[in-house]
Amino acid sequence: MFVRFNIQTTLNSFELHVSGEFRNGITGIYGPSGSGKTTLLKCLAGFITPNSGQITVNEQVYFSSDTSVVVPLENRRIAMVWQDTLLFPHMTVEQNIFYGRGKDCLASFCTGVIDILAIKPLLNRKPINLSGGEKQRVAIARALLHEPELLLLDEPVSSLDQASREKILSYLIVINQEFKIPICYVSHSISELMFLCHEVLTIERGHRVRFDNPEKVFINEKELSQMDEDFENILELPVRNVRRDERIAELNFGGGVLVATYHHLAGSAVLKIGLKAKDILIALEPITGISARNKIPAVIEKIQSTADMVMLCCRVNNCRLWVEVTPASFRELGLHISQTVYLIIKTRSIRILD
Amino acid sequence: MVFNLFNTELWSAVGLSLLCGLLSALLSIPWGIFWGWIFARKDFTGKIILQTLIYLPLVLPPVLTGYVLLMLLGRNAIVGKWLFDIFHLSFVLNWKGALLASVVVGSPFMVEAMRQSFKNIDERLEMVARGLGADSWKAFATITMPLARNGLIGGFFLVFARSIGEFGATIIIAGNIPNKTQTIPLAIFSSILNGEESRLWPLVLFAVIFSYAGLALNNFYHRQAEKGHRD
Numbered sequence: 001m002f003v004r005f006n007i008q009t010t011l012n013s014f015e016l017h018v019s020g021e022f023r024n025g026i027t028g029i030y031g032p033s034g035s036g037k038t039t040l041l042k043c044l045a046g047f048i049t050p051n052s053g054q055i056t057v058n059e060q061v062y063f064s065s066d067t068s069v070v071v072p073l074e075n076r077r078i079a080m081v082w083q084d085t086l087l088f089p090h091m092t093v094e095q096n097i098f099y100g101r102g103k104d105c106l107a108s109f110c111t112g113v114i115d116i117l118a119i120k121p122l123l124n125r126k127p128i129n130l131s132g133g134e135k136q137r138v139a140i141a142r143a144l145l146h147e148p149e150l151l152l153l154d155e156p157v158s159s160l161d162q163a164s165r166e167k168i169l170s171y172l173i174v175i176n177q178e179f180k181i182p183i184c185y186v187s188h189s190i191s192e193l194m195f196l197c198h199e200v201l202t203i204e205r206g207h208r209v210r211f212d213n214p215e216k217v218f219i220n221e222k223e224l225s226q227m228d229e230d231f232e233n234i235l236e237l238p239v240r241n242v243r244r245d246e247r248i249a250e251l252n253f254g255g256g257v258l259v260a261t262y263h264h265l266a267g268s269a270v271l272k273i274g275l276k277a278k279d280i281l282i283a284l285e286p287i288t289g290i291s292a293r294n295k296i297p298a299v300i301e302k303i304q305s306t307a308d309m310v311m312l313c314c315r316v317n318n319c320r321l322w323v324e325v326t327p328a329s330f331r332e333l334g335l336h337i338s339q340t341v342y343l344i345i346k347t348r349s350i351r352i353l354d
Numbered sequence: 355m356v357f358n359l360f361n362t363e364l365w366s367a368v369g370l371s372l373l374c375g376l377l378s379a380l381l382s383i384p385w386g387i388f389w390g391w392i393f394a395r396k397d398f399t400g401k402i403i404l405q406t407l408i409y410l411p412l413v414l415p416p417v418l419t420g421y422v423l424l425m426l427l428g429r430n431a432i433v434g435k436w437l438f439d440i441f442h443l444s445f446v447l448n449w450k451g452a453l454l455a456s457v458v459v460g461s462p463f464m465v466e467a468m469r470q471s472f473k474n475i476d477e478r479l480e481m482v483a484r485g486l487g488a489d490s491w492k493a494f495a496t497i498t499m500p501l502a503r504n505g506l507i508g509g510f511f512l513v514f515a516r517s518i519g520e521f522g523a524t525i526i527i528a529g530n531i532p533n534k535t536q537t538i539p540l541a542i543f544s545s546i547l548n549g550e551e552s553r554l555w556p557l558v559l560f561a562v563i564f565s566y567a568g569l570a571l572n573n574f575y576h577r578q579a580e581k582g583h584r585d
Binding site: 072073074076080086088146 | 500
């Protein structure tokens, strides 16, 4: 599978000029709001016809301004999943997912998609009776049953709670491996993109900035200093308890408690927090007699390294945290995948973003 | 007060009003869908001028609307003569004139109901359908129209209710001929002029029942449409 594009388009004085290639695997698109991420997806899917350029999927030309080729969106094998799912509200889940396929869907493929996304119990329900995570799974199933050559996902988990988010991300990895469909995944979350993607395209003001593997794009001194306010870990956690005298909030996290300090609390039941990967320490044994309030057991799930730093994806039950260590610490501690470690986090390292 | 329910003129007026109400509501559907979709989804030069023209019968004195129809469709008018010569079709002083008056005066209500319905449907749903392989007609038939259904039914009953009350345009083009072109409002008018109270009150009762039912059903479906869009 190979998707190649080089497109230029102008919409209400906003100019998008981006080129890139998507191979098998998951390609991330990262950039600030209004940078043109969704516009790029709409151009690829055929919702917007670019002013000039070319889009080819497996050597089939979908758009070419040179040869005046514009394949209408209904004839493109590109499916898009939107942030707000856009399920057809008057249809059941079953009618939604088979909308593009009718009865000619290969039984084993349909069953496979339905099983992997665990939507069999939802088939007779209407979208209004589904949770956010269920809606998103149905939207992904509907897109997959179209048997696309490219699956575009526009911030599919941004409106979901942490648990549903984790679930959908793991489904996407299985889908990519099982069905060999290239996925293009738009997100604001560095941790999501680092966890999920093989390559990341960064866009700013409609122009391509970088296109490389996530380690090179995100684990880079210069970019990290530019992204001072960007957190590798952004979580939405339910509030368990608030101790106003000490300005401390206890949050439910991975079956345990995460303690954070706060300056101002709006009183919401769920708090959005940011935590930088470099602010988390790793210990091999449970530690006592230390001032840090958070000592959380975790399992190393993924390791990504560059010459000057190593990023560890650590799972705490149904949650994940990215932790940054130096290559020297990584070697000395002998860290490896599936190893149980203890994450040490100071309460003041946790920033409440709401 | 004596009710005379055994009066053929009364039942003829009721029957013709119901016929005009139902047929005009049905005939205004394609017109309403077409213009409602154009006004909800398209932007073009002169849109306001065209929209005002389509909605004009809402505010023009119905008598004037009837007069314009008469000028266009009278036996000696160009269009009327052509219709009569080719199709042997005439709208003057017959029930078809009453029906035409109801369609012209009522159809802007259907246009507005459909415009609002289409406007409230997320256009991206059609794009999603097309992205899943549906052509624009299939997307319209399977996504847009089912979602606009409540608006359409509401519009149907609004046009019906408007037709039940139609007087000015009807009397000009169809005349007020008992058992032929006399609808409920025209029969009420004649009954008042002639002091026929025994015929007047049943007519008033029917007019109120039909108008109230039409409007109530319109409100019900309008609410259903709003609820659907909120969901």
